[in-house]
Amino acid sequence: EDQVTQSPEALRLQEGESSSLNCSYTVSGLRGLFWYRQDPGKGPEFLFTLYSAGEEKEKERLKATLTKKESFLHITAPKPEDSATYLCAVPRMYSGGGADGLTFGKGTHLIIQP
Amino acid sequence: NAGVTQTPKFQVLKTGQSMTLQCAQDMNHEYMSWYRQDPGMGLRLIHYSVGAGITDQGEVPNGYNVSRSTTEDFPLRLLSAAPSQTSVYFCASSYSGRRAGELFFGEGSRLTVL
Numbered sequence: 017e018d019q020v021t022q023s024p025e026a027l028r029l030q031e032g033e034s035s036s037l038n039c040s041y042t043v044s045g046l047r048g049l050f051w052y053r054q055d056p057g058k059g060p061e062f063l064f065t066l067y068s069a070g071e072e073k074e075k076e077r078l079k080a081t082l083t084k085k086e087s088f089l090h091i092t093a094p095k096p097e098d099s100a101t102y103l104c105a106v107p108r109m110y111s112g113g114g115a116d117g118l119t120f121g122k123g124t125h126l127i128i129q130p
Numbered sequence: 131n132a133g134v135t136q137t138p139k140f141q142v143l144k145t146g147q148s149m150t151l152q153c154a155q156d157m158n159h160e161y162m163s164w165y166r167q168d169p170g171m172g173l174r175l176i177h178y179s180v181g182a183g184i185t186d187q188g189e190v191p192n193g194y195n196v197s198r199s200t201t202e203d204f205p206l207r208l209l210s211a212a213p214s215q216t217s218v219y220f221c222a223s224s225y226s227g228r229r230a231g232e233l234f235f236g237e238g239s240r241l242t243v244l
Contacts, residue, residue, distance in 0.1 A: 059235030
């Protein structure tokens, strides 16, 4: 059974202090890894898809990277508006890309203090 | 575009009552799914659908029914509510193929069962 583990559970940073969030996974074959952002009281919002080891995606202050067993979400010079819970997920079962749903990690709760 | 619309946003039920959570999307997405989110458990897949007339069970389907008579709508029915079904429920939709894991989530429905 696929497992997704995120660390740390919570992270408090000062504005401008860069850091990385980790998502490790155990899958029988890499079929995609997805990053989401969730604000309090809202549904998750899709950020990135990564398919191949070595692949990188960027969006503003966020950069996601992928190795064979884990993914990192790097946050460079964060601002208070980057505060949120960040979730990673992998496809549940046999279909590539998540056609039969995703298995989510429990998330990292990120707080950026001014 | 409204995206994914869920109703109601809040609901309180008594044990044994039944109800339906509504979900509608206006993006012509083939895939739709229901997740529940509980503290310390993360998002877990309840049921999903890959197209009108096709549904399947996810990780935690017991106590829930779904149907997909149209592309736009994917209601979730609680047959006989139990306190263990107290949770926040999210409906999501996505394109088919390699983008199936890029989910568009609704705002959520917060359910309390007394």
